[in-house]
Each structure stands twice: as structure tokens, then as C-alpha cells.
Amino acid sequence: MPTLMHFLIVAPLALIGVAPASSEPAQPAPAAAPVADRGAIVQKARDDLHDWRLKLDAYAEKVKTDSQASRAEATDEMNKAWTKAKDAAARLETAGAAEWASAKAEFNKDSDAMAASWAKVKR
Secondary structure (H helix, E strand, C coil), rough: CCCHHHHHHHHHHHHHHCCCCCCCCCCCCCCCCHHHHHHHHHHHHHHHHHHHHHHHHHHHHHHHHHHHHHHHHHHHHHHHHHHHHHHHHHHHHHHHCCHHHHHHHHHHHHHHHHHHHHHHHCC
């Protein structure tokens, strides 16, 4: 049994060859461009494509560079978070009764920051 998806895909394909009815007479196709014009048009198309290729390549390089910069920044942030979490863990191990609550809160905060930094690097 056909599904809604079937109709959504097949119906437009079936209608592609159907032209809308019109009361106006059909226009004749324009004459082909002279050979000299064709050469100029083809060359312009090549030049345009070349310009687009340069733009796309520059954009791809920018995205790649931005991505590397973002990754380096995230890695640096992760390394700083690691150092803070490691130091907080060391303070937690040596904390006395009076400092325990503060050391535990600091470690939890730094551990959460480490997890957030790790999530950024893994993206």
C-alpha cells in the first residue's frame, strides 16, 4: 500500500514532464549564438568557474584554519582545566577537617570544568 512518503516522492516526479496549459502560442527557440560569441561565453563561464573555485578554496581553508584555531584553543583550555583539577585533587588529599568542605567544592568545580573542556575537544 502506498504511503504518504511514496506520494511525496513519486507525484512530483510524475509531474515533471507535464507543462502548464497556456493560451499563448509557443515561442520559437532563440537562434544559437555565433561561434565567436560562443567562444567568449564559454571563456567567461570558465573564468567565472575559476573565480568560484578560488573563493570556495579560500573559504574551505578559512574553515579549516578556524577549526584548527578553535581546536587549539579548546586543547589549551582542557590542559589548563586538567592542571586545576589535578591541583584541586592534591589539595583534597591533604585537606584537614577545617578545609575539607572548601577543597571538596573546589575539586568538584574544577572537575566539572575539566568535563566541559573535554566535551569541547571531542566535538
